Amino acid sequence: MEKMKNKKKHVKSETAYAWVTMLPGLLILAVFVFWPLIYSIPLAFTDYSVVGDMHFVGMKNFRKAFSDSDFIAALKNSIQYVIIVPIIQLISLAFAVALNQKMRGVKVFRTLFYFPVITSTVAVSIVWSWLLSSGGLINKILLGTNILSEKISWLSNDQTALWVLMFITTWKGVGYYMVIYLAGLQSVPGELTEAARIDRASSIQIFFKILIPMLKPQVVMCSLMSVMSAIKVFDEPFVLTKGGPGNSTLTASLYIYQKGFQNFDFGYAAALSLILSVIILFFSLFVNLYNRKK
Amino acid sequence: MFNIKKKIAVSAITMGLVIGTMGCSAAPSTAQKTDGDKETIEFWTISLQPTFNDYFGKLIADFESANPNVTIDWKDYPKDTIQDKLLTSIASDNAPDVVNLNADMTLTLGDKSALANAEEYISDETKNSFFDGIYGATKVEDKALALPWYTTIPIIYINESLLKDAGIPTDNYPTTAAEYYDWAIDVTKKSNLYGMAMEANIREILGSAGVPVFNEDYTELLINKPEAVEVIKEFQKLYVDNANPKENLDQETRAQLYNSKQVVSVYSGTTFVNKFKTTAPDVYQNTTVIPVPFDHSVTTTMYLGVPDKSKHKEMAFKFAEFVSNPDNQLEFSKTANTIPSTKKTIEDPYFKESDGSLESQIKIAAATGLEKSKEIPVPQHILEKVNRDLQDILFNDKDVQEGLDKIVEEVNKQLKD
Amino acid sequence: MNRKIKKTFTYLILICISVIMVGPFLWLLLSSLLPNTNVYDFPYNVKLQSFSISNFTGVFEFVDFGNYIWNTVLISGASVFLNALIASMTAYPLAKLNFKGKDILFTIIISAMIIPSTAAMVVNYLTITKLGISDSYLGVILPTSVTIFNIFNMRQAFLNIPDSIRESGRMDGASELRIFFSLIMPMVKPSLAVVVLFQFMASWNDFLWPMIVLNSTSKYPLSAALTMLNGQFAYNFGWVAAGTVLSILPTLFIFVLTQDMFVDGVSGANKG
Numbered sequence: 001m002e003k004m005k006n007k008k009k010h011v012k013s014e015t016a017y018a019w020v021t022m023l024p025g026l027l028i029l030a031v032f033v034f035w036p037l038i039y040s041i042p043l044a045f046t047d048y049s050v051v052g053d054m055h056f057v058g059m060k061n062f063r064k065a066f067s068d069s070d071f072i073a074a075l076k077n078s079i080q081y082v083i084i085v086p087i088i089q090l091i092s093l094a095f096a097v098a099l100n101q102k103m104r105g106v107k108v109f110r111t112l113f114y115f116p117v118i119t120s121t122v123a124v125s126i127v128w129s130w131l132l133s134s135g136g137l138i139n140k141i142l143l144g145t146n147i148l149s150e151k152i153s154w155l156s157n158d159q160t161a162l163w164v165l166m167f168i169t170t171w172k173g174v175g176y177y178m179v180i181y182l183a184g185l186q187s188v189p190g191e192l193t194e195a196a197r198i199d200r201a202s203s204i205q206i207f208f209k210i211l212i213p214m215l216k217p218q219v220v221m222c223s224l225m226s227v228m229s230a231i232k233v234f235d236e237p238f239v240l241t242k243g244g245p246g247n248s249t250l251t252a253s254l255y256i257y258q259k260g261f262q263n264f265d266f267g268y269a270a271a272l273s274l275i276l277s278v279i280i281l282f283f284s285l286f287v288n289l290y291n292r293k294k
Numbered sequence: 295m296f297n298i299k300k301k302i303a304v305s306a307i308t309m310g311l312v313i314g315t316m317g318c319s320a321a322p323s324t325a326q327k328t329d330g331d332k333e334t335i336e337f338w339t340i341s342l343q344p345t346f347n348d349y350f351g352k353l354i355a356d357f358e359s360a361n362p363n364v365t366i367d368w369k370d371y372p373k374d375t376i377q378d379k380l381l382t383s384i385a386s387d388n389a390p391d392v393v394n395l396n397a398d399m400t401l402t403l404g405d406k407s408a409l410a411n412a413e414e415y416i417s418d419e420t421k422n423s424f425f426d427g428i429y430g431a432t433k434v435e436d437k438a439l440a441l442p443w444y445t446t447i448p449i450i451y452i453n454e455s456l457l458k459d460a461g462i463p464t465d466n467y468p469t470t471a472a473e474y475y476d477w478a479i480d481v482t483k484k485s486n487l488y489g490m491a492m493e494a495n496i497r498e499i500l501g502s503a504g505v506p507v508f509n510e511d512y513t514e515l516l517i518n519k520p521e522a523v524e525v526i527k528e529f530q531k532l533y534v535d536n537a538n539p540k541e542n543l544d545q546e547t548r549a550q551l552y553n554s555k556q557v558v559s560v561y562s563g564t565t566f567v568n569k570f571k572t573t574a575p576d577v578y579q580n581t582t583v584i585p586v587p588f589d590h591s592v593t594t595t596m597y598l599g600v601p602d603k604s605k606h607k608e609m610a611f612k613f614a615e616f617v618s619n620p621d622n623q624l625e626f627s628k629t630a631n632t633i634p635s636t637k638k639t640i641e642d643p644y645f646k647e648s649d650g651s652l653e654s655q656i657k658i659a660a661a662t663g664l665e666k667s668k669e670i671p672v673p674q675h676i677l678e679k680v681n682r683d684l685q686d687i688l689f690n691d692k693d694v695q696e697g698l699d700k701i702v703e704e705v706n707k708q709l710k711d
Numbered sequence: 712m713n714r715k716i717k718k719t720f721t722y723l724i725l726i727c728i729s730v731i732m733v734g735p736f737l738w739l740l741l742s743s744l745l746p747n748t749n750v751y752d753f754p755y756n757v758k759l760q761s762f763s764i765s766n767f768t769g770v771f772e773f774v775d776f777g778n779y780i781w782n783t784v785l786i787s788g789a790s791v792f793l794n795a796l797i798a799s800m801t802a803y804p805l806a807k808l809n810f811k812g813k814d815i816l817f818t819i820i821i822s823a824m825i826i827p828s829t830a831a832m833v834v835n836y837l838t839i840t841k842l843g844i845s846d847s848y849l850g851v852i853l854p855t856s857v858t859i860f861n862i863f864n865m866r867q868a869f870l871n872i873p874d875s876i877r878e879s880g881r882m883d884g885a886s887e888l889r890i891f892f893s894l895i896m897p898m899v900k901p902s903l904a905v906v907v908l909f910q911f912m913a914s915w916n917d918f919l920w921p922m923i924v925l926n927s928t929s930k931y932p933l934s935a936a937l938t939m940l941n942g943q944f945a946y947n948f949g950w951v952a953a954g955t956v957l958s959i960l961p962t963l964f965i966f967v968l969t970q971d972m973f974v975d976g977v978s979g980a981n982k983g
Contacts, residue, residue: 015811017887018804025801025857031838032854033823036831050385050833051408051601069704070679098725107970111963112729115736118962120916120934123955127735129547134539135556156541158686175732179908180864183901187871217867225860228824242678244542246686261378263675264406266833280825343928343939344773372938375922382836382923386845553749573948574749 044271049264061271071272073247074255075279077162081230081251082283084166084173089223092174096181097211110182114175125239128168129155155241158248165236165249172236173229177222184218185211220291227283231276252276333606334365335613336390338380340596343370349629357616364609380601384408389603391610392617395440397671400432400597401512404439405673410600412438415611423620428595428635431669435511440597441611442635443618444626446563447591447660447667448498450474450490455580456558460485467584471503474587475528478537481558488536491551492561493543494685497677499529501670502588508672515705517680518698527694530687540689545569553577561586563594564631564660567652581652583659591663592670595635633660640664676705736959743767743952766953773950774936775929776957782848783932783961786921787914789852794910795903798861803891805862806869807877817866824859836923846926854920855913861906868902869895904972912962933958 044061048054065071099110116124131137132154142148154164188211196206212219234253237243243250243258256276260269342350354366369390371379377399383389395403403409413421413436421429424442432439454464462484468474478489492498496517500507503525506516516522532538539557541547549569551557555577560566570577585591598614600607616622623634624642631653634640645661648654672680680701687697746765770776804810805817835854836845844850872895880890896903918934925931937954940947 014808018808018810018813022801022804025797025862028797028853028857029820029823029859032835033831033859035838036834037823039834040831049406050381051403051603052406095728098721107967109725109729110970111967112733114966115733115963118912118959118966119736119739120955120958123739123959124735126546126951126955127738130550130554131735133541133547133550133556135551135554153540153689156539156685156689158690171731176909180905183905186901217870221863221867225824241542242682244682244685245689246682248686250682258675258678261381262402262678263673264381264402277825281822284825341939369926370928370939371922375919375938378832378919379923382833385833386837386840388840568946572747573946575747576749 040270040273043267044274046267047265048267048270050266051264054267057267061268062275064268065272065275070247070250071252071255074243074250074252075276077248077250078231078233078252078276079279080162081166081169081233082227084170085223085226085230088170088173088177088226089219091170092177092222093181093212093215093219094207095174095178096185097207099178100182100185110178113178116172117175119172121235121239124168124172124236129240132164156245158245161241161245161249165233165240168240169230169233169236173226177226180218180222181215184215188214216291220287223291224284224287227287228280231280231283332363332365333609334367335392335606335609336367336369337392337613338376338390339368339370339394340373340376340396341370342394343368346626346629349626353617353622353625357613361609361612364613366613384601384603387603389601389605391600391604391606392614393599393601394443395597395599397431397595397597397669398674398677400440400599401434401671402673402675403599403601404432404434404437405512408602409439410602410604410607410611412441412600412611412614415600415608416441416615420615420619423636423638424618425635425637425664425667427667428593428669431595431671432597440599441614441618443596443598444623444630444632445593445595445635445667445669446565447593447633447663448561448563448586449583449656449659449663450559450561450586451552451566452559452582452584453552453555453557453577453580454582456485456487456555457481460487464582468587471528471588475532475537478532478559479535482535482537485558487555488539488551488557490532490538490559490561491543491548491557492538493548494529494681494688495677496680496684497670497672498561498592500525501592501668502586502590504589504668507670512673513709515676515680515702515709518695518702523695523698526684526688526698530691530694533688534691542685549573564633564656567631567656578652583652583655585659585663590666590668593633593664593667595669631657633657633664676708680705739952740956743949743956746949766947766949767957769947770940770950770953770957774939774954776933776936778929779931779933779936782930783915783934786848786851786932787911789848790855790914791907791910793852793856794858794861795906797857798906799865799896799899799903801857802862802865803869803895806866807872807874820859820862832920832923839924845924846930847924848930850924851921851932858910861910864902864906865899868899872898900972904969908965908969911965915958915962 045056045058046054047057047060095113099106099113133139134151134153138154139148139151143151152160154160192210192214193206196210201209232253233251234257237249237251237254238257241249243254252272253276256269256272259265259272339350350368354368358364358366373396376393376395380390380393380403400409416438420441421438428442428445429438432442450467452464452467457464460481462481468477474490481487481489496507500517500522503521505519505522505525508514509516517526533540539551541551543551545562545566548557548560548562549566552560553570553574567578567581570581598618600610600614604610618636620634620636620638623636624639624644626632627634627639628644640661645657648658683697683701686692687694743766744762744764746763746769748761805813839845839850839853842850844853876894876898877890880894885893915932916934918932918938921932922935922938925935928936937951937958940951940954
């Protein structure tokens with residue numbers, strides 16, 4: 001009896017302690033993250049433009065969205081962007097494993113691999129748009145080594161533009177996830193890999209059968225984040241192509257931004273955001289399910 | 295159990311209190327604006343600080359001494375953020391009083407009734423001081439949305455050393471659109487570089503030929519009418535022969551191409567010279583300019599608008615009139631190498647003088663273009679969409695009439711909302 | 712022999728990848744150190760004398776650099792500190808303590824990552840104004856003084872710590888606070904380092920929100936001040952390059968500093 005009483009007391013005081021500790025964080029999230037989200041839900045049913053008068057318009061924005069060919073194209077592009085997720089994750093994992101070793105200059109390499117992450121998007125745009133222009137370095141190299149017979153305007157060709165943007169996002173992102181995986185690898189005991197090597201396991205086997213499973217929490221978290229960022233991608237199309245040529249690089253977030261901040265159609269933008277979030281939710285559940293299966 | 299409920303309740307109440315305070319109007323900002331009898335006018339410009347601190351210092355001092363109860367609070371923002379800033383200011387009931395806007399922004403804001411009608415506040419003298427085309431460009435339904443300020447006029451920049459290398463004569467430059475296109479194609483063939491760089495921008499392509507983009511009250515897009523189609527078809531030919539790069543030719547890209555000597559001539563405004571003066575001094579040395587060989591020069595004018603939610607509209611317009619008056623515009627043109635929007639100013643001998651520099655050449659070439667100037671504002675989101683789709687048609691050699699019809703259909707639908 | 716070839720091969724690949732990763736930045740660096748040279752005209756005709764730091768001194772004079780760096784240090788420093796503290800405080804109960812509604816709360820928090828919000832900026836600005844902290848650094852820092860990502864990260868780190876630590880701490884009679892700061896926090900150093908690094912970077916590069924909140928340009932952080940270099944009239948590519956290089960350096964510095972924290976080379980190290 002005494003023991004049970006103590007246990008109850010123990011659980012009770014944990015709750016109080018828990019909420020008090022979480023209060024500052026939860027408060028800030030409530031005010032600056034959740035409040036805007038909640039606020040934008042009713043907004044989707046209005047024609048709010050900030051600068052003008054606001055009227056209730058019912059389902060008009062949603063009906064408009066489904067017959068908006070640009071929005072549909074934007075959704076397709078955003079979903080296509082998800083293709084980079086497995087690629088980025090595998091490459092970052094590989095980098096993290098490769099650079100987790102004791103070897104000369106490994107710290108230098110880590111720093112160098114991380115560079116694209118710290119280069120601001122503006123700097124990235126200046127450099128890459130020059131490199132990729134029809135007279136830029138990339139074309140010069142490809143023409144010189146005879147891989148190409150004719151110059152390609154990588155960012156102005158509707159067949160290549162989106163793929164090029166995806167490449168740039170990958171380039172910019174691998175260092176980011178590499179760092180997270182590096183941190184995760186610290187809690188993988190060295191003895192495991194030692195033992196595997198003694199058993200003559202190849203590096204590839206170690207990579208896929210030991211390291212990835214041990215990093216599962218990080219892999220899940222990074223995959224989830226990566227999927228959400230891919231669908232919500234904004235910076236690269238905004239800075240490099242503004243959605244063109246045609247609507248081949250128009251992504252959902254970019255379109256929503258244009259509707260909101262150029263057209264001042266915040267009501268419509270809010271409706272589009274809601275539709276986008278349903279899609280993101282769907283993808284997140286998918287990743288979650290996949291995680292449970294494995 | 296009870297404790298948990300209590301804790302949740304406390305948290306909820308606290309959150310509620312915080313959210314509740316948001317309902318209370320603290321509004322300290324309005325109090326700051328009127329300090330006793332003194333009126334403060336908030337004046338926003340785009341990317342003019344700190345370059346022109348001296349000019350505006352004097353301008354503001356002059357106005358304040360003529361209007362002792364007024365203080366001008368001058369703020370400056372980059373082009374990308376000024377709209378966001380305007381949005382949040384209006385939303386928090388803290389609108390500025392005079393805002394520097396380009397024509398497209400003016401139209402978009404006017405469409406949402408966010409700008410005060412200048413016609414109600416300014417004198418007839420002021421109304422007549424501007425070039426009709428420029429002043430009228432931002433008039434919608436007899437409401438003048440803003441006052442014209444400084445403008446840039448397009449001209450053609452030519453890198454003569456590239457012509458010499460290709461054995462092309464550097465006299466006898468083209469004077470009509472057809473001549474220019476032929477010249478560009480010829481240059482491309484002989485030099486193996488791009489003959490020209492002009493953006494696939496519906497405003498400039500049609501505007502230069504004098505073909506309208508919109509109908510009078512902006513309810514219908516007219517770019518698929520026969521005359522427009524013809525102009526665009528001619529422009530499409532430039533891509534077939536690779537005379538105009540198949541790239542998104544915003545000013546930054548055109549600068550890059552010109553600086554890296556991949557293009558022989560560039561269509562751009564009078565401030566384009568700043569993009570290569572220090573970055574590519576060798577190109578600067580070899581550049582000459584000619585007026586645009588088109589029927590019209592499509593100007594890019596900066597305007598001064600007064601938000602409808604400003605609390606000092608009268609004084610705001612008085613200040614806007616002052617900034618855009620002929621004398622002050624002359625001073626600004628001299629300082630910034632821009633072109634004025636006031637008729638009297640362009641008659642000043644300054645615009646015919648030359649000190650041999652490229653800047654003088656630019657000034658003179660541009661000034662001659664002012665007579666045939668046209669300002670063609672297009673709401674931003676529509677311009678963006680049309681140009682995106684136009685790029686697709688032009689770069690990929692698609693059927694012009696079909697492509698334009700599709701654009702018109704989609705945009706007209708949007709406009710009806 | 713085999714081993715040596717393998718090693719050289721590995722190094723070669725790593726160097727190639729490094730070139731791809733760093734190349735663009737190197738071009739920017741080169742551009743900033745070569746004033747009066749047309750950096751778009753490849754290849755360059757440069758002599759040793761062409762190199763100079765005049766772009767950097769130019770930027771320093773044009774833009775009151777010292778002031779802006781100080782502003783940014785303040786803002787980023789505060790943001791990093793608050794995030795490290797508050798995210799940990801919020802994540803710890805979610806990982807380790809037992810209370811009703813724990814899972815629901817966590818799901819709610821995570822779900823916010825799903826919904827994009829364009830109106831967020833406008834709404835948050837209204838909130839800041841009503842709280843009376845617009846045009847202040849508090850207004851800039853407060854909305855992102857804790858982020859969901861950081862909470863996520865720290866929770867993950869705490870989950871990896873065995874419960875026995877807490878038990879033994881309690882048995883030694885230590886208070887919860889003491890256990891938290893002296894025992895548990897040191898154990899999550901790698902994740903803390905990640906939070907510090909990422910938050911610093913986000914804070915340092917953020918220019919839009921500070922520009923919205925702050926009214927006086929003298930309070931701007933560096934990234935906002937650099938936008939002044941990129942207008943129609945004040946365009947000098949060399950300065951833009953120099954400014955960009957300067958703004959990258961601090962994050963680089965922090966990365967080098969924190970590298971030791973998240974890879975301590977003791978556990979999990981493979982032999983090459």
